[in-house]
Amino acid sequence: MTDGPTRRAVLVASAAAVPLLVTACRGVQVLGAPPPPAPDITQLRSAIAAERLMIGRYHQVITRAAGHQATVTRLTALLSEHQQHLALLQARLVIPAGSAAASPDGSPPAVKPVPADLAGALSALAADEQAAARRLSTQLLVMPPSLAQLLASISASEATHVPVLSELRRTS
């Protein structure tokens, strides 16, 4: 047994360790300013924000529909699906303890007002659903597989809300 290979191995190991040490130093330097979140986390946050906005819009339209009980019932059923979307999306967002990102639960999002008349409000909501479904179907292209599937399913669900809203508009 010779010690040549062993020494070489040690040298190689040392060489490999240098970049790690450099990285470690850099890591210490950036501790004050955390690196930007991974793209999929950004997309997930954006999907969560979109669901919150949608839920806010539904609450507004349901208020507009007061007195149209059948419409309120259908809208409430759709709203409940959005609440399920939001719950599952939030469950997928793993927020590091002590991170500033833990706050989005706190303040309600700014919801742009829906049209004053019920028919106009239902049309606006249908357009929102269509746009949300389209946005999710683009976002999922860059997501990890399991998250992509969740977004695809939510996108499909939101697309099915569009004909329901169009029908409600015709009959309201």
Added chain:
Amino acid sequence: MSRPAAKGSISPPGLTALQAALAAEQAACYGYGVVGARLAASAAGAGTADADWVAHQLARDQLSALITAAGATPAPAPVAYQLPARVQTSAEARSLAVTLEDGVARAYLALVAVPDRALRALGSRELTAAALRTAAWQHATVAFPGLPASALDLHLHSYAGMS
């Protein structure tokens, strides 16, 4: 063993998912034939069944073409299928349509998990189409088309380790 040059254009998991989607569409094409036949007597839903049947035939042919273009051989459809339940009434026919769409939706959801972006987009688009057809048959929507209830729990945990 090497295949024609175009093979590399689709990843192995993409090809597997395409074949599974093709199998689901072939089953839907067969099943919708039964749905259409049972609904023919009653006007309600018959037109929908015909339109959906055509949609599935088009989707099947598109998948076949994609698989062929990738240098693979589309798996042939079985000669016949065992229907999941007796189909004699209109209600049973509608229920079969929903079952068929369910199978198709799950197959396309699997396509959404492959690395190929174009296939993901196709899976998402066709999942939406299946969800729209299901909602029309059921007169109701669901929160998570294509995801079985058991998968919702898995979804909650499968990425728990990801930061």
